[in-house]
Amino acid sequence: MTQKVFLQTFGCQMNLADSDEMFNHLRARGAQKAQTPEEADIILVNTCTVREHAEHRAVSFLGRLAKWKKERPGRIIIFAGCAAQRLGNQLKKEFPFLDIVAGAKSMDTFSALLDKSGLFPPAQEVLPPQTEGLTGYVTIMRGCDFRCTYCIVPYVRGGVKCLPHEQILQEAAQKAAQGAKEIMLLGQTVNAYRDGDVSFADLLNRVSQVPGVERVRFMSPHPAYITPDFLAAVRDNPKIAKHIHLPIQSGSTAVLQAMKRGYTREILLEKLAALKACGMTVSTDIIVGFPTETEQDFQDTLTLVDEARFFAAYCFKYSPRQGTPAAQMELLPEQTLEERLDILLNKVRDLSARAYTAQVGTHQQVLMETENKGRTSNNFWVKTTKNYKIGSVVPVEITRADGTLLFAKE
Ligand code: SAH
Ligand code: SF4
Numbered sequence: 001m002t003q004k005v006f007l008q009t010f011g012c013q014m015n016l017a018d019s020d021e022m023f024n025h026l027r028a029r030g031a032q033k034a035q036t037p038e039e040a041d042i043i044l045v046n047t048c049t050v051r052e053h054a055e056h057r058a059v060s061f062l063g064r065l066a067k068w069k070k071e072r073p074g075r076i077i078i079f080a081g082c083a084a085q086r087l088g089n090q091l092k093k094e095f096p097f098l099d100i101v102a103g104a105k106s107m108d109t110f111s112a113l114l115d116k117s118g119l120f121p122p123a124q125e126v127l128p129p130q131t132e133g134l135t136g137y138v139t140i141m142r143g144c145d146f147r148c149t150y151c152i153v154p155y156v157r158g159g160v161k162c163l164p165h166e167q168i169l170q171e172a173a174q175k176a177a178q179g180a181k182e183i184m185l186l187g188q189t190v191n192a193y194r195d196g197d198v199s200f201a202d203l204l205n206r207v208s209q210v211p212g213v214e215r216v217r218f219m220s221p222h223p224a225y226i227t228p229d230f231l232a233a234v235r236d237n238p239k240i241a242k243h244i245h246l247p248i249q250s251g252s253t254a255v256l257q258a259m260k261r262g263y264t265r266e267i268l269l270e271k272l273a274a275l276k277a278c279g280m281t282v283s284t285d286i287i288v289g290f291p292t293e294t295e296q297d298f299q300d301t302l303t304l305v306d307e308a309r310f311f312a313a314y315c316f317k318y319s320p321r322q323g324t325p326a327a328q329m330e331l332l333p334e335q336t337l338e339e340r341l342d343i344l345l346n347k348v349r350d351l352s353a354r355a356y357t358a359q360v361g362t363h364q365q366v367l368m369e370t371e372n373k374g375r376t377s378n379n380f381w382v383k384t385t386k387n388y389k390i391g392s393v394v395p396v397e398i399t400r401a402d403g404t405l406l407f408a409k410e
């Protein structure tokens with residue numbers, strides 16, 4: 001009988017791509033996707049541990065599966081990803097009904113783990129992963145060589161390993177052949193990619209030449225690798241999206257140093273100006289309430305946000321992660337974190353509304369993601385007046401902005 005697997009993915013896009021990859025190994029053993037946990041024989045939970053709250057969500061999801069497992073004999077639970085890596089075998093003690101723990105570092109050995117469990121039929125030929133939707137996600141590197149003092153990612157994902165560029169191009173071509181119009185290249189410090197002579201800029205250019213690819217995006221870059229050859233590629237290649245999600249974390253040099261981010265406020269401002277000069281819009285991630293953050297440091301973040309005019313920002317309250325250097329430091333009062341988050345979120349909302357309004361009157365190419373909605377190269381959502389084929393590129397003029405949606409005339 002065919003086993004049906006339900007995928008529950010928490011965390012970042014890297015995890016989404018990993019879930020696809022793990023599903024593919026199950027598919028090679030005859031499994032199919034289930035739409036709900038009720039109809040599933042296998043649940044694969046892919047987890048995040050970047051903040052305490054994320055790990056808590058993953059573990060409480062697992063706790064709730066005790067009942068699901070009891071309802072039908074033979075049901076299988078696989079707990080994978082970053083929280084699985086951090087908590088490891090301790091989980092099996094706490095949740096004896098758990099069948100397989102596959103930490104984020106065990107992606108390469110996932111297939112062997114399945115075999116070792118004896119719970120699945122032997123693998124047939126591993127088929128290319130199937131792409132659903134317009135965007136094909138392609139992991140180009142795993143892990144991270146930075147050691148930002150607040151961050152758990154390097155501990156649970158290990159150091160950088162870049163995939164061979166030939167393999168990446170082949171995967172992009174497969175996804176494009178399956179209908180992906182946009183390729184999203186993924187890695188924790190994606191722009192640190194290098195494979196022999198092939199730099200990240202080279203890779204962007206090569207992926208953009210794959211037949212069928214209309215647009216190339218990437219996630220998440222690090223400011224340290226915003227290099228002249230990368231900027232040149234963005235400027236000269238219209239298929240590279242004119243949008244970058246560049247996490248800055250703080251606008252204060254003192255905090256950036258305490259975080260060991262490897263850049264100052266001034267360097268950041270230079271890089272942001274260079275990106276803008278190439279026509280890029282920038283969104284970001286910011287942490288408020290890092291242990292050393294003074295009121296003045298926080299003001300520095302606010303002024304930088306104003307200057308940079310991010311069109312979107314994910315803002316997080318600092319969350320101590322066990323084993324990281326910053327976890328040894330004394331925490332700021334929770335109330336301070338909340339107040340700062342609130343102030344920052346209000347500013348970001350304002351900036352976002354202004355950025356959308358500033359698009360009115362411009363001409364854009366919209367890549368349709370539904371019949372009447374798509375995104376510009378700058379990553380703004382646009383609603384069209386007529387319906388189009390999903391995946392087509394429609395030239396429009398922006399006539400109106402409403403919150404975080406633009407309206408177009410074609
Ligand atoms: N590799 C990316 C992002 C990794 S994690 C980068 O280097 O920028 C995603 C985001 O989570 C980070 O950008 C950061 O803003 C946030 N984050 C990471 N650790 C955190 C912590 N301990 N507390 C709060 N936010 C954190
Ligand atoms: Fe974490 Fe820093 Fe690495 Fe990003 S660059 S994953 S924030 S250690």
Ligand code: F3S
Pocket residue numbers: 010011012013014015047048049050081082083153156157
């Ligand atoms: Fe979370 Fe792991 Fe991604 S900790 S943010 S799922 S790399």
